[in-house]
Amino acid sequence: MRIAIIGDGRLGAALHGGLCAGWCRRDGAGEGASRGGQRGAHEVRIIGRQRAGCDKVRVMNAAADWADVVLVAVKPRDLPVVLPGLRGALVVSFAAGVTTDALTALMGCEGSGTGDDASHRNDDLRAGKGRHVPCRIVRAMTDIAVEIGEALSVLAPCQECTVDDIALAQEVLSSVGRVCVCQEHEIDAYTALSASGIAFAVHLMDVMAKALPGGAIGAREARQAVLHAFEAGVKMMRVGDAQSIVRKVASPGGTTEAGLRRIATVDEALQDVVRGAYLACRTGGAACGGDDRA
Structure with a gap:
């Protein structure tokens, strides 16, 4: 499985370290994964690290084609730049307080995407060119215990997520602790x-x-x-x-x-x-x- 993490702050780094170590524990390796984040059939990358501006955006957009799951661990103010290029990918967002309705709108599912690429895609879809690209986005909450594989992660998938999408998101986060699927209004309580x-x-x-x-x-x-x-x-x-x-x-x-x-x-x-x-x-x-x- 290939996992891209967008965001190299505290949460992004904790997810990277926890996922690599978690798969090593589950696979019986006993030690942390390599610095590159590979372990057997699993690969975890922090995308866009040490890049800036347009180059960073291009690299982040490419994650949608490369990864099976994209974990977005950026501040809410950065979502309008990050999400439009990820449409079609399975995206798990950890942005605090941002609802699934807001996330899907920012991704461009309702014609509200930002950036030239997202605008062109939405124009093409409205004109009947190409096929419908679903918004496969999951709002999530986790905690700092991802670092030691003891987190409690909760997931609130959007309506377009399939059963397989939800199962895949659960599989990823189960490597760093317990996971439950909840109603979106319950996330704040968790x-x-x-x-x-x-x-x-x-x-x-x-x-x-x-x-x-x-x-x-x-x-x-x-x-x-x-x-x-x-x-x-x-x-x-x-x-x-x-x-x-x-x-x-x-x-x-x-x-x-x-x-x-x-x-x-x-x-x-x-x-x-x-x-x-x-x-x-x-x-x-x-x-x-x-x-x-x-």
Whole structure:
């Protein structure tokens, strides 16, 4: 399988590294893929790196002919330049806050493409020259855990995507973690809970690890103790519910119960953090946890 990644920022680089390493893990190699991104029948390339201007656009457009899947990891403001030349290819867009309707319009499916090539193609189609070229575009969200093969990626395909298109997008992203297909309106919730949620959870772990007075425990040991608490909590939550787990730990009148009463005073603030991330995604991609990763 040939995969082109357009965008060499943090997300593009993370996808490249994660995909190469993921296929090596799945193929039993045990080590990361070569710098060129090839592993057996799989090849992953970041397109347009160290190029500029018209030359970069031409190279990106060529990705539509070369690749089985094109992963677009650029900022929303760059989409009008990138998408028109990719029409007909299977495109997975990670642009935060940009809907499938907006993506298909930018690609030129409704005569709204930009650039001379896209305009000529649309004129030809309207004049009855050539065949209909479908917009095979999938709106996606993933998270920074692609770097270690533990991401949660969610996909919202446009109406013209086939069952095979969706399966191919799932196959690609399953190499860097779990994948689910969702309703488009659910992407913002997944972003707040999972993508931004990683940062929230890590921040809470860091705060806990630094909570005790100096000399109580070493910094390394404190970190390991907190990691154990979260890892054990995750495993128990997978097979049980939160309240029953808490009841098992918190003896009546004990130190855990006292601590939980104090935590309850900030429950609303913690929920506000998640709700704020969700509303930021709903009201605009620039404020959503994802735009700055491209």
